[in-house]
Amino acid sequence: MKRSVQFLSSLIFISWSSFLHASEHSCKTIKQLRKENLTSALDASGFRFELDPEKGNQFEKLQVDFSKVKIVGLGEATHGTSEFSIVRHQIFRYLVERHGFRVFILEDEWLGGLHFNEALAKGESIENALSKLNKKGTFLTKETLELFKWIEAFNKNHKIDPIVVYGADAQAGNILLESFHYLRQKLPEQSTEIAKMEGLTKSLFAQLADPALLETVSIDTVKASLKAARKFETDITNSISRQNKQEARLLGLARFPSQILQKISAELVEGLAAAQGPAVLDAIFADQELVSLFDPSCLKGSFSCRDFSMAKNIKLAIDIEGKGAVFWAHNGHVGRFLSHPDIIWANPKTEDTKIVDNTGAFLNEFYGQGYFAVITDFHKGSFLARDASDGHLRAWEVESAIDGVPSSIPNLIHGLGHENFAINLRKKAKYPADKLFKVPQAIRIVGATFSETSNTLEESYMTAILPKYADTYIYFENSTPHSPL
Structure with missing residues (x-):
């Protein structure tokens, strides 16, 4: 009897140990299987790469x-x-060399791209050209400099088919005032129209910058500014030849006042909504004349307004360059x-x-x-x-x-x-x-x-x-x- 009990105890111990071992093995297998499936899914749709601009292929x-x-x-x-900057260099270089891409567009204003391309064409240092492209300093890094040095070298060897740099953003009001000065130099016959729009913009900016005057900004003031900007865009656009690429690149500056003023107006509306409640939006949207002066996306807020402007500017750059x-x-x-x-x-x-x-x-x-x-x-x-x-x-x-x-x-x-x-x-x-x-x-x-x-x-x-x-x-x-x- 005693031997039977000992045998039964041993059998139970062995069975329990085997169960624990099997359970532990099973759990490990499930974890390993999940990892293997995850790895298989990633490897089937992707690849490991070496971070090196020379190895874009x-x-x-x-x-x-x-x-x-x-x-x-x-x-x-x-x-x-x-x-991020190194892999951007790597991918852009690959797209240029293997697929004929020739346009590089940054999250910066249109005017900066014009200044950069001109500085490069004049033989100015790449550091000086880059500082004109990005006055906010976001891109003034050694990594970005390496990319633009490569662009400079590429353009020296591809003078007929160079890389052209653009800025697509529309949010810096101070750049708008610089844009008027640049347009006067390039389109002297439009000086009167440019000066008129510049004066109106300065007046509006003075009101927006002064808290004491900010409260006096009325819907009528916003309307007048947007109307003037729309007319300015039409007049300047009609005076620019699309057949000449150098001149066609000014088109982005023709629409810039309208884009900036729409974004500012959207921010004013957001401020009113935050201060007075969403009911104020109903009153604004009931003004059909005001609504018609906005791009539809600007009626969704200042972020969407800015991003729609960027998308339109990107499309314009592609239309001009055809690359x-x-x-x-x-x-x-x-x-x-x-x-x-x-x-x-x-x-x-x-x-x-x-x-x-x-x-x-x-x-x-x-x-x-x-x-x-x-x-x-x-x-x-x-x-x-x-x-x-x-x-x-x-x-x-x-x-x-x-x-x-x-x-x-x-x-x-x-x-x-x-x-x-x-x-x-x-x-x-x-x-x-x-x-x-x-x-x-x-x-x-x-x-x-x-x-x-x-x-x-x-x-x-x-x-x-x-x-x-x-x-x-x-x-x-x-x-x-x-x-x-």
């Missing part, structure tokens, strides 16, 4: 027919990450919409009060599959951004991507050994990436400013189903800050 692995693409948007999760273009900007502009808690204007297409159309959305409307959006992100590291409290440029460090509901894409990829990895979200494969990212995920969108409290889902991320938002996602395990000039 690696991006042939994206397997994209760029002959059908008019515009490639190159987005960045921050404006101050070195790796493929690259648009370099923030992820929030390059993707096909923007979702953020701070947005107060509803998108009628989605009925979502937290989504607005952005530059990428408008480019998608203009070009369909001819628009190819690339966004970048990283898991952890540091980057440059201006301190939200004092405006000083400094390096910020984040330990890792924020996780939560929804989870962040960098955290999904982190730990798989994919340090520099590009994923083609359009690619049809056995494990397509769109199935991997079929639920909303968090995408990093750090702006020009940052603070100690900014690294939150609410302030530094937006949510999106990635394949609907972009065509290629580029991941870096680590971010390092730009090197300012």
Whole structure:
């Protein structure tokens, strides 16, 4: 009996040990299987790449027919990450050398592009030309300088078919006043019209800058300004020959006053709505004459207004040059919409009060599959951004991507050994990436400013189903800050 009990006890112990071992093995297998499936899905739709501007041909692995693409948007999760600038150089160089792209467009004003191209043509130093292109200083880094040095060298060897640089943004009022001076030099026969518009703009800016006068800005003042800007655009546009590229490039300055004043007016409306409540919007929208003076997208708010202007300017640059273009900007502009808690204007297409159309959305409307959006992100590291409290440029460090509901894409990829990895979200494969990212995920969108409290889902991320938002996602395990000039 005693032996039977001992035998039974041994049998139970062996069975229980085997069960525990099998359960542990099963759990490991499930975890390993999930990792293997995730890796297979990424590898089927993407590839690891070496970060080196000389090795742009690696991006042939994206397997994209760029002959059908008019515009490639190159987005960045921050404006101050070195790796983003290097990969941008790498991809732009590849598109120029292998696919004949010749237009480089920045998130900066149109006038800066004109100044840059002229300075380069005159043989001025590339550092001096770059400072004229970007007076805000966002792009004045050693990494960006390397890209523009390459553009300079390329143009010396391709004088008949050079790269042309444009600015597409429409938000800096001080640049508007400089634009009038530039137009007077180029179109002296239009000096009277230019001076008239300049005087009206200065008067309006004086009211907006003085808190005591700001309250006196009426809807009639806004109407008069917008009417004058519309007339100015028509008159100057009609005086410019589209047959001459040098002259046609002035067209962006003809529409600039209207774009700036529409954005300012949209900001005034937002301020009124914030101070007096949304009912004030009904009264404004009831004024049909006022509504007719806005581009429809400007009625959705100042962000959408600015981004529609950028999209129109990008299209104008492509129309003038007739070549493929690259648009370099923030992820929030390059993707096909923007979702953020701070947005107060509803998108009628989605009925979502937290989504607005952005530059990428408008480019998608203009070009369909001819628009190819690339966004970048990283898991952890540091980057440059201006301190939200004092405006000083400094390096910020984040330990890792924020996780939560929804989870962040960098955290999904982190730990798989994919340090520099590009994923083609359009690619049809056995494990397509769109199935991997079929639920909303968090995408990093750090702006020009940052603070100690900014690294939150609410302030530094937006949510999106990635394949609907972009065509290629580029991941870096680590971010390092730009090197300012």
